[in-house]
Amino acid sequence: MTKHDSLDHDTERDYRGERLQRVLAQGGVASRRRAEEMITAGQIRVNGRVITELGTRVHPSRDEIRVDGKVLRPQPPRYIMLNKPTGFITTVSDERDRWTVMDLVDVRERVYPVGRLDRATQGLVMLTNDGDLAHRIMHPSYRIDKEYFVFSDTRPTEPQLQQLRDGVRIDNRRIIPEDVRLHRETVEGTAIKIVLHEGLYHVVRRLMDAVGIPVTRLRRTRLGPLHVQGIPTGSWRDLTPGELVQIFQAVGMSEVDADRANNARTIQLTPVGGFSHQASGSGGAGRPAPRPEATSGSNRQEREGRRGSSTETGGQGGNRSRGRGNSTGRGNRHDSNRSSSSNRNRRSGRRG
Numbered sequence: 001m002t003k004h005d006s007l008d009h010d011t012e013r014d015y016r017g018e019r020l021q022r023v024l025a026q027g028g029v030a031s032r033r034r035a036e037e038m039i040t041a042g043q044i045r046v047n048g049r050v051i052t053e054l055g056t057r058v059h060p061s062r063d064e065i066r067v068d069g070k071v072l073r074p075q076p077p078r079y080i081m082l083n084k085p086t087g088f089i090t091t092v093s094d095e096r097d098r099w100t101v102m103d104l105v106d107v108r109e110r111v112y113p114v115g116r117l118d119r120a121t122q123g124l125v126m127l128t129n130d131g132d133l134a135h136r137i138m139h140p141s142y143r144i145d146k147e148y149f150v151f152s153d154t155r156p157t158e159p160q161l162q163q164l165r166d167g168v169r170i171d172n173r174r175i176i177p178e179d180v181r182l183h184r185e186t187v188e189g190t191a192i193k194i195v196l197h198e199g200l201y202h203v204v205r206r207l208m209d210a211v212g213i214p215v216t217r218l219r220r221t222r223l224g225p226l227h228v229q230g231i232p233t234g235s236w237r238d239l240t241p242g243e244l245v246q247i248f249q250a251v252g253m254s255e256v257d258a259d260r261a262n263n264a265r266t267i268q269l270t271p272v273g274g275f276s277h278q279a280s281g282s283g284g285a286g287r288p289a290p291r292p293e294a295t296s297g298s299n300r301q302e303r304e305g306r307r308g309s310s311t312e313t314g315g316q317g318g319n320r321s322r323g324r325g326n327s328t329g330r331g332n333r334h335d336s337n338r339s340s341s342s343n344r345n346r347r348s349g350r351r352g
Contacts, residue, residue, distance in 0.1 A: 017057035018131045020044065023065065026110040026129060027072050043068050060131070077261045078109040079244055080127040082236040083228050085275045090116035090125055101125055104273055105236050107266075114138060115199050123148070123220030124228035127236075130261070136251035137224070143197045144250060145178060147222035148204050150192040152213050156182065160211045161192075168210045170200060175207060189216050224250045234275025238267045 024035035024044070036054055038044055044051050045066040046058055058065060065072040082105055084090065089100045090113045101113055111127040114134045128134055136142050167176035179195040192213070194204060208215050221228050225246040231237060239247070241262045248258040 017059045020051060020056045020058050023058055023060050029067055075109050075129060077130050077265045078107060078111050078128060079239040080105060080111060080236050081226060081231060081239060082125045082127060083231040083233050084117055084122055084125045085234045086120055086122050089119055104234055104275060117220060118202055121218045124223050126223055138199060140197055142251045144224040145195050145222060146220060147195045149219045149221055150194060150208060150215055151189040151217040153189045153216050154214055155190045156192060156213045160213055163211045164207060168207050170206050231271050232274050235271035235273045237269055237271045240269060
């Protein structure tokens with residue numbers, strides 16, 4: 001995973017904007033490398049000043065950016081929840097040409113994942129083009145809960161659970177979960193609920209390994225006030241207006257800003273897409289197979305009441321009207337002959 005895979009995670013608590021070359025690439029001006037060449041050539045002005053220094057940070061929604069004299073219009077905000085299957089990398093692109101979450105989400109806005117789940121972990125991933133919100137969600141000082149369910153083929157002992165509650169040292173830091181509890185026995189094994197604020201690499205698996213609990217499956221079910229319940233595996237939908245207000249407030253952003261974003265964005269509330277893996281012995285063990293795309297009529301965008309709660313989902317009552325845009329998912333673009341680790345030709349222009 002490269003430094004360009006997701007939003008740069010600065011140590012500063014305050015959002016300092018996004019790198020200019022990233023904004024230019026997201027705006028469709030040019031590739032990031034070409035954007036860097038344009039900056040050093042003096043083709044870019046920010047608030048009337050020529051910028052030639054790479055790494056300059058800008059606020060896309062506030063700063064006026066001109067490319068060869070033409071104003072770069074900021075793209076409308078987008079806020080998406082994806083239920084990531086196993087086998088997908090949480091990144092915008094992969095140098096080994098493996099499947100990424102962007103193969104599951106196809107929208108006109110240039111969104112990127114907020115944080116990351118490893119390839120073998122499934123569950124909730126948020127994607128957005130709102131750099132300020134993404135920065136706050138990832139920064140540990142905002143203490144956004146990340147809820148996971150760990151499945152194990154061995155029932156953990158009470159001393160093992162208490163060791164987790166007391167904290168485990170990882171990378172010279174003591175990681176103390178917000179909550180650790182034995183949830184229930186399931187067909188997938190014993191389910192253990194763990195809630196963290198940290199976002200270290202493989203942190204949940206490393207915690208379990210440190211106390212001797214084997215992990216057979218790992219699923220993230222909640223990110224702050226956002227729950228993955230109701231979104232099929234491999235499917236995505238936009239946040240409801242109420243959910244957006246809640247996540248803004250959870251990271252100290254104003255309800256007024258959330259209202260402004262709600263008024264400007266496209267909202268697709270019915271889950272789109274889907275993805276499942278074929279069972280062993282069914283014509284290619286472990287190979288992915290498509291799930292039929294979820295639809296609502298003709299895949300139209302739907303708006304729900306401006307004050308919807310976090311339990312709202314598209315198609316469940318409430319006042320609705322058509323949203324703007326015509327973005328749809330790509331749930332059927334994976335055929336059974338593709339492998340998540342094999343090289344393949346990607347469709348050109350798949351992230352418009």
